[in-house]
Amino acid sequence: MLLEMIQTRRKVSAMGYKLPLDRISLADYQQLLLRQNLLPGRRILLEQLDARFTAFAGLGLNTVLQMKTALSTPPKIAAVSAKTGIPEEYLTILRRELGSLTQKPVALSDFPSCDTALIRSLADSGIRTSKEYWEQRRDYHEELFSLCDLVRINGVGAVAARVFYEAGFSSVAAVAGAAAAEMLASVNAVNAKKGYYKAKLGEKDMQFCIDYARVQEKYC
DSSP: OOOHHHHHHHHHOOOSSSSOTTTOHHHHHHHHHSSSOOOOGGGGTTTTTHHHHHHHHHHOOOOOOHHHHSSSSSSHHHHHHHOOOOOOOHHHHHHHHHHSSOOOBBBGGGEEEEEEEHHHHHTTTOBBBBBHHHHTTTOSSSSSHHHEEEEEEEEEHHHHHHHHHHHTSSSSSHHHHHHHHHHHHHHHHHHHHHOOOOOOOOOHHHHHHHHHHHHHHHHH
């Protein structure tokens, strides 16, 4: 047990809270897009996906950060469009979607069913967000640390993190190793009992969380 805890702490110390966009390949990001349950206004991103990502590679864009930088302003978008023939509308929506990869920290006070005295004490010491707490290098045997780890997953907020945790998925690594159907069944069972949210989730939602967690495991 002691060796396991030491190894866990070493792993955490080598990780960053946010995804290193400079290391994520466009090939991995393309797979995330393919499996994501995109909002209706962003489903255009799936159109001619292979051809368009091949065109990005032809511009020398190999990582998510390079692509994000290349699309960071309207003039840059226009330049990429002129070189590749990809419509500016598509590139603008892609830029917005890329922005969602940077998951914002969550206020510790937003996590349901947490020790309010502990949250107040942490706030008094200057620790108020999931990022600040996670970077204290705690361990996965601690509930609050687990919740802070789970909200590193794109689209997972404070409430979803609580449901995932109670469903038996207490870390990014646990989500990365899950099967979508089994995870959905466990999550739905917790929510049916506790009523944390009203939204109806599907396997595709679980699969996106799993895929995103796998990218974090690979690059963080």
